[in-house]
Amino acid sequence: MSNEIQGVSHRMIVKEKESFFAGLDIGTSKIVTVIARTDEEDNMEIVGLGESESIGLRRGAINNIDATVESIKKSIEEAELMAGYKIKTVWTGIAGGHIRSFNSTGMVAIRDKEVSQSDINRVIETATAINIPSDQKILHVLPQEFIVDGQEDIKQPIGMSGVRLEVRVHIVTGAASAAQNIVKCIKRCGVDVSQIILQSLASSNSILSEDEKQLGTVVVDMGGGTTDIIVFSGGSIRHTGVVPIAGDQVTNDIAMALRTPTSEAEKIKLKYGICKQGLIENNENINVPGIGDRPKRTLSRASLAQIIEPRIEELYSLIAEIVRDSGFEELVSSGIVMTGGTSMLQGAAELGEDIFSTSKNSHSEV
Structure with a gap:
């Protein structure tokens, strides 16, 4: 089965309860909800799909809370009716002209001379220890490569021996208010948000x-x-x-x-x-x-x-x-x-x- 259902990618669907998953794609033109479940072999089956006209958004950003809530609610209810299941949480996307991104680097000494997950966490933290505008929030920290004692192009350094660990990351930020408005609208529909992800990232991972x-x-x-x-x-x-x-x-x-x-x-x-x-x-x-x-x-x-x-x-x-x-x-x-x-x-x-x-x-x- 295709990972692309009415513009909602497989990567925007999150495991919710038992084997049910839910994803919400809030676009400027339309809003789509997809509900899926997995069988014992972890095969995914789409069981609910809802679509509504998007009212209350302009260029990817919400400019009318009440109108957006009604559009989201209609999409969710349509998907729930088809699935026969009431969702509790969703993953959703974010887009708009407020999105910013940049590359950053970090470096730490490797404890015990062998790279562990703790070392990876620490080096990524150093790469994100940068100043960003107060009205922006970090949405994603995406590792590009790790470097161990000068050896570059390492994707997974765990277990490697060395004394110095470096990382290159791509950081994506978005307007804090835009993210807050998305969460507010979804919560007013009686659904919690598991995570907000960059919509174009979800699209890329699916195609x-x-x-x-x-x-x-x-x-x-x-x-x-x-x-x-x-x-x-x-x-x-x-x-x-x-x-x-x-x-x-x-x-x-x-x-x-x-x-x-x-x-x-x-x-x-x-x-x-x-x-x-x-x-x-x-x-x-x-x-x-x-x-x-x-x-x-x-x-x-x-x-x-x-x-x-x-x-x-x-x-x-x-x-x-x-x-x-x-x-x-x-x-x-x-x-x-x-x-x-x-x-x-x-x-x-x-x-x-x-x-x-x-x-x-x-x-x-x-």
Whole structure:
């Protein structure tokens, strides 16, 4: 069974009670709850799935508590009804323009001249003993590699002999208030939060093979509110970034240009949207509802592409800039993997090939 169920990855599902698991994906466009259970052989079976329109979020951040609570509650209740089970806790994700990340290092003397778990814990603590803004909190400390007496590229140093242990880590932080608001909304639905994890990290773990992580891959998660970027190399995360442009901005562009309601613009985007004019084979006409009493109008699909293509080009250019500035561009041997609803737009992969000038494929989460 696929690890991807309506945008919720296997890595976002947590063991709850007995053999039941629950995960909650709070996105700008939709909210999805998945409930699963395992059999005696540890095989996972999806038994509950709930989806609701996401109301109360903008660009990955909650801006209306009451509306978000109702959206979450609807999604959870739908999944519980299907599963015949009431969940108590979930793991959930976090995204948005407030996400920050950086690399750090730490070093300690090895006790008893043999690396133990205690030594690993201590060296990671030294790597995280850094100043971060008071309004941010650490979400993840992700070890990249350990170094024992100068020997680099060690993934698991336990049991190795030496006197000095070093670590290189990637630290991800997020706005403390954003995390608190997520927890508050979920708790108001009668459910506790086991852990909050970076949404793009969960997506990456569900769509990338270990070989892709080792050889070097950029994951581009194109959601509704933000586009999240993760750079993998040598089996570890080297860089993360966020671009505040995604599917909602494309919808708004269409609504403004065509003077049509946002809800209608979204429908037009999903049904007729194309990111590259050169791919249009049938330049059909599209009916565009007017606002208020204004009459309907028609436009060609090529005209719609002229609205969408510049925005996606801008997005891809910003992504390419983030990858270049990360310093790991030359280590990305496996190219770029795109995921998220916006990556499903026709022509998204082809336009990306033009902009990124590298091998790339589109991996849709549906």
